[in-house]
Amino acid sequence: MVRETWGSRVGFVAASIGSAVGLGNIWMFPMRAGLYGGAAFLVPYLVLLFTVGVVGLTVEWTLGRSTKGGPIEAFAKALPGGKYLGILVNIIMIMIFAFYSLVLGWILRYFIATLTGELTKANPGAFFDALAFSKEALLWQFIVIAITIGIVAMGVQKGIERANKIMMPALFVLLIMLTIRSITLPNAYEGLKFYLLPDWSKMMSGKTWMIALSQMFFSLSVLGTTMVVYGSYLKESDDIPLSAIATAFGDTAVAVTAGFLIFPAVFSFGVEPTAGPGLVFVTLPMVFQKMPGGILFGMLFFLLLIFAGLSSTVSMLEVYVDSAITKLNMSRKNASVLLGLATFIVGAPSALSPSYFDWIANISTVYIGPLGALIAALALIRLGIEKAHEELRKGALIEVPEAWKPWVKYLYPIVIIVIYISQFVLG
Ligand code: PHE
Numbered sequence: 001m002v003r004e005t006w007g008s009r010v011g012f013v014a015a016s017i018g019s020a021v022g023l024g025n026i027w028m029f030p031m032r033a034g035l036y037g038g039a040a041f042l043v044p045y046l047v048l049l050f051t052v053g054v055v056g057l058t059v060e061w062t063l064g065r066s067t068k069g070g071p072i073e074a075f076a077k078a079l080p081g082g083k084y085l086g087i088l089v090n091i092i093m094i095m096i097f098a099f100y101s102l103v104l105g106w107i108l109r110y111f112i113a114t115l116t117g118e119l120t121k122a123n124p125g126a127f128f129d130a131l132a133f134s135k136e137a138l139l140w141q142f143i144v145i146a147i148t149i150g151i152v153a154m155g156v157q158k159g160i161e162r163a164n165k166i167m168m169p170a171l172f173v174l175l176i177m178l179t180i181r182s183i184t185l186p187n188a189y190e191g192l193k194f195y196l197l198p199d200w201s202k203m204m205s206g207k208t209w210m211i212a213l214s215q216m217f218f219s220l221s222v223l224g225t226t227m228v229v230y231g232s233y234l235k236e237s238d239d240i241p242l243s244a245i246a247t248a249f250g251d252t253a254v255a256v257t258a259g260f261l262i263f264p265a266v267f268s269f270g271v272e273p274t275a276g277p278g279l280v281f282v283t284l285p286m287v288f289q290k291m292p293g294g295i296l297f298g299m300l301f302f303l304l305l306i307f308a309g310l311s312s313t314v315s316m317l318e319v320y321v322d323s324a325i326t327k328l329n330m331s332r333k334n335a336s337v338l339l340g341l342a343t344f345i346v347g348a349p350s351a352l353s354p355s356y357f358d359w360i361a362n363i364s365t366v367y368i369g370p371l372g373a374l375i376a377a378l379a380l381i382r383l384g385i386e387k388a389h390e391e392l393r394k395g396a397l398i399e400v401p402e403a404w405k406p407w408v409k410y411l412y413p414i415v416i417i418v419i420y421i422s423q424f425v426l427g
Contacts, residue, residue: 001326003068004156005233011161012234013243013250016057018164018311019226020251021171023103024219026308027280030259034195034273036211037202042256044203044212049248052213052415056222056373057244058392058400059408063380064231065240066391070322071228071376078379089372090320093225094339095364097316098347099357101148104309105140106131106281111302114288114295124285128278138351142344148313149340152321153333156233160314167307174304175254179261181297182268191263194273207426213419217373218365219251224372226315229322237395254308261301265291280305317343366423374416377408385409 006012033041067074072086079085109131113119119127131137151159182188202208221227234240262284266273269290271283288298317340324335350357380388385405392400 003232003326005235006238007157007161009238009243011157011165012230012238013246014164014168015160015311015315016221016227016230016243016247017250018168019221019230019315020219020247020312021168021254022219022221022308022312023100023305024215025251025255026258026305027262028215029219029255030195030262031273031279032211032215033256033259034263036208037199038194039196040198040200040203041208041212044209045216046252048209048213048216049252052412053216053220053222054244054248055404055407055412056217056377057220057227057247058240058404059380059412060222060224060227060373060376061231061234061240061244062388062392063376063383064228065234065236065238066383066388068232069326070232070319071224071372072323072327074228074232075375075379078382079375082379085375086323088368089224089375090323092223092364092368092372093316093319094343094346095360096369097145097148097313097343099350099361099364100309100316101144101313101343101347102137102141102350102357104144104306104313105137105142105351107302107305107309108143109136109140110281110285111299111306114299114302117295119285119298120289120295122285124282124289127285128281132281133352133354133357135352138348141347141351144310144313145340145344145347147310148317149336151310151314152317152340153336155332156318160318163314164311167311171254171304171307171311174300174307175257175261178297178301178304179257182261182265185264185268185291187268188264191265191267192260194267195259195263206422210419210423210426213415214366214370214423217370219255220248221312221315222373223369224374224376225319228376229319230315232322235395239395239397240392241396241398241400265297370416370420374413374420377413377416381409381413 063074067077071089072083075082075086110119151163153159217223265287266283269287271286273279273283284301285298288294291297317336320339321332321335324330324339325332350360385408389400389405
């Protein structure tokens with residue numbers, strides 16, 4: 001069977017930015033920046049982005065392109081027991097999609113509630129409590145999975161690439177419009193102060209660097225899964241280094257801008273910013289109720305989140321749909337439907353039980369997820385770093401420095417191991 005490929009370079013970069021830009025950027029990044037030193041958080045984040053993040057993208061895309069396969073194929077070619085490691089990261093991807101689809105389901109419900117005017121009348125805290133872990137949430141989670149199945153079933157070019165080429169430009173336009181509105185509100189300055197006022201002392205703490213690192217890996221979708229598969233659809237004429245820079249830049253620009261959108265609005269209306277899910281689901285709806293034109297602002301904000309989220313969920317489902325197509329000889333349509341439904345079965349309990357939600361989210365993103373990036377790097381190293389460097393240079397406009405080789409062989413895995421261990425040690 002002939003492996004599918006991207007239709008164009010622009011389509012590939014749109015899909016990669018689409019995968020990277022997600023809920024991680026819009027509600028996790030700004031909150032963490034606010035908590036871990038404001039503008040000072042940008043220093044570790046950007047340093048790590050350019051030293052490890054961009055390198056991580058080149059590692060996974062090169063591995064995918066050179067082995068022409070997803071993680072099962074790629075790890076099996078390189079490592080003893082690699083097939084099972086590949087299966088493991090596929091399972092991790094199912095778990096991530098399982099809880100992510102619940103959160104995106106809440107967002108879908110909020111979008112509808114802004115349209116119908118329900119959110120204008122409701123108490124946002126009570127609205128969220130009634131929705132979050134309920135039978136109704138199950139329905140919205142199912143709708144998110146169904147839409148994702150629909151896009152993935154249409155294929156790499158006609159489904160994923162086309163959807164991203166529509167959603168990504170729309171996302172950027174929405175983001176810019178909403179941000180301009182937010183920073184021109186009265187007292188916007190207070191929000192900017194909260195978000196950006198640098199606390200240089202936080203920059204000196206190891207914890208801040210660890211948070212910046214794990215945030216960055218999750219945000220770039222570098223977990224040995226999606227980016228390996230997306231890389232396997234590349235042609236030799238495609239430019240990996242430039243695409244890595246573009247994706248890292250696009251992802252970070254959205255994350256940083258999201259803070260400019262959220263905090264000025266929150267502070268302008270004197271609402272207390274809260275951490276975690278509360279920020280998007282409770283604080284911001286309160287802001288929309290007070291703000292002139294808040295209904296429209298809220299509607300567009302949730303639409304922005306829907307585009308960001310769906311372009312990420314398609315990149316999750318694609319990982320194991322591709323495995324089923326190549327390893328089990330399933331048709332793309334059957335694989336998308338069956339595996340989408342299987343994800344719903346794994347995810348459904350998270351809609352009913354907060355402790356299951358926490359468990360599945362932590363196992364997949366904190367405890368096992370980062371190891372996927374490490375396995376991908378080890379696989380590439382085992383296949384031969386010289387060969388990998390050659391592969392990376394194919395189609396590349398810019399010269400890839402020789403230092404890339406020792407960087408990938410030593411620095412990159414060491415950094416991952418250090419983050420992995422210290423997040424448990426530092427708590
Ligand atoms: N990068 C996505 C986000 O920030 C999440 C994601 C992780 C997507 C891993 C695909 C693979 O929301």
